[in-house]
Amino acid sequence: MKWIDDDAAKVVLLDMGLETSDEVIAAMEIDKVKSAQNRARATPLDDTRIEGISAAAEKGVPIPKIVVRKEAKGAYVIAGGNHRFAACATDRDIIPVHVIQCTDAEFETACRVLNTVVGVGMTKDERLAAALDDIQRLGITQAMAAGLYGVSRSQIAKAAVDQDTRRRVAAILPAHVVKQVPKTHLRHLGDLSRNDHILKAACMLISNAKLTVRQLLELTKEAKAKHTEADQLAVFEDAVTMHCSERPRVIPRRKKSEFASTLKRIKNLEGVQSWSALEIEASEMDVWIKQLDEAISILQRLSKVSG
Numbered sequence: 156m157k158w159i160d161d162d163a164a165k166v167v168l169l170d171m172g173l174e175t176s177d178e179v180i181a182a183m184e185i186d187k188v189k190s191a192q193n194r195a196r197a198t199p200l201d202d203t204r205i206e207g208i209s210a211a212a213e214k215g216v217p218i219p220k221i222v223v224r225k226e227a228k229g230a231y232v233i234a235g236g237n238h239r240f241a242a243c244a245t246d247r248d249i250i251p252v253h254v255i256q257c258t259d260a261e262f263e264t265a266c267r268v269l270n271t272v273v274g275v276g277m278t279k280d281e282r283l284a285a286a287l288d289d290i291q292r293l294g295i296t297q298a299m300a301a302g303l304y305g306v307s308r309s310q311i312a313k314a315a316v317d318q319d320t321r322r323r324v325a326a327i328l329p330a331h332v333v334k335q336v337p338k339t340h341l342r343h344l345g346d347l348s349r350n351d352h353i354l355k356a357a358c359m360l361i362s363n364a365k366l367t368v369r370q371l372l373e374l375t376k377e378a379k380a381k382h383t384e385a386d387q388l389a390v391f392e393d394a395v396t397m398h399c400s401e402r403p404r405v406i407p408r409r410k411k412s413e414f415a416s417t418l419k420r421i422k423n424l425e426g427v428q429s430w431s432a433l434e435i436e437a438s439e440m441d442v443w444i445k446q447l448d449e450a451i452s453i454l455q456r457l458s459k460v461s462g
Contacts, residue, residue: 220236264285332362340371356391
């Protein structure tokens with residue numbers, strides 16, 4: 156078996172600030188269970204790929220060394236190269252490896268990155284999420300994260316805006332509303348999402364009215380045509396009122412008559428002969444409801460007092 160340095164892996168690790176040292180170890184020192192868990196998404200090994208690597212090795216094709224980390228108890232865990240190890244090493248073999256010294260967080264990132272480099276497992280969305288996570292935890296730049304995860308800087312920048320928007324939504328809205336707002340909708344708000352008031356109104360509209368992306372785009376276009384943020388907000392608030400107002404309830408005729416009679420007694424409304432003549436405004440109803448609730452509460456307390 157001919158092993159050669161994995162220069163691509165070394166460059167990627169060096170970009171992360173991790174240097175490697177070359178060692179020769181017994182294959183039986185590899186912790187296979189932990190190594191499998193550290194693969195991207197912990198997906199099963201691809202048998203076809205293993206067979207291809209094995210066939211290439213038998214023909215004398217050099218195989219890049221695997222990258223490992225030495226655990227405190229002396230065992231080694233594979234960060235990159237599970238397929239190569241499965242194809243080319245048995246417990247009786249002695250193999251050369253690249254060893255990295257790193258923290259747990261850095262090792263987790265190295266596992267994801269190295270598996271991404273060789274094309275295993277991670278979807279584009281997962282790579283973007285992992286890149287944002289590394290930017291926050293490790294303090295690396297967007298440019299470095301883009302190189303590590305094979306995505307563009309513009310994609311990372313857009314994903315960062317989306318992530319920030321979701322966090323703000325979670326901070327200003329109830330959890331049940333947040334769950335009903337798809338990420339795809341928020342992305343179409345653009346610069347309008349920077350205003351928390353507009354963001355809140357838009358999310359309430361999406362949640363309650365079940366807007367399609369096309370409907371939201373039309374509304375967003377209308378709002379962007381306005382010159383002030385107040386006017387932009389008004390577009391969404393008007394839409395909330397129009398789409399989310401409660402449907403008028405159908406009140407039985409007998410109940411209307413009883414209610415009108417009751418109001419005549421408690422409010423001394425002269426000349427009220429019918430329901431329609433009341434002409435009660437919604438705001439006035441709210442005031443009456445509050446007053447009645449307070450009166451009922453007082454009566455309930457008085458009923459418990461003797462004398």
